[in-house]
Ligand SMILES: [Ca+2]
């Protein structure tokens with residue numbers, strides 16, 4: 001039963017994360033900003049649309065914000 005619940009939680013987690021990997025994963029150099037190069041590793045990420053203040057990098061807020 002416990003195993004089954006963990007499996008369900010795992011599936012849910014994957015479903016939520018399918019579009020965007022965790023900020024920490026994308027921020028390869030851990031400077032708290034996602035550069036264009038780091039963003040390029042994320043498939044389908046629209047950098048320009050996410051960069052709300054257009055400073056050329058994505059803060060956690062920008063990265064995690066819904067764009068749709
Ligand atoms: Ca970075």
Ligand SMILES: [Ca+2]
Pocket residue numbers: 051052053054055056057058059062
């Ligand atoms: Ca920005």
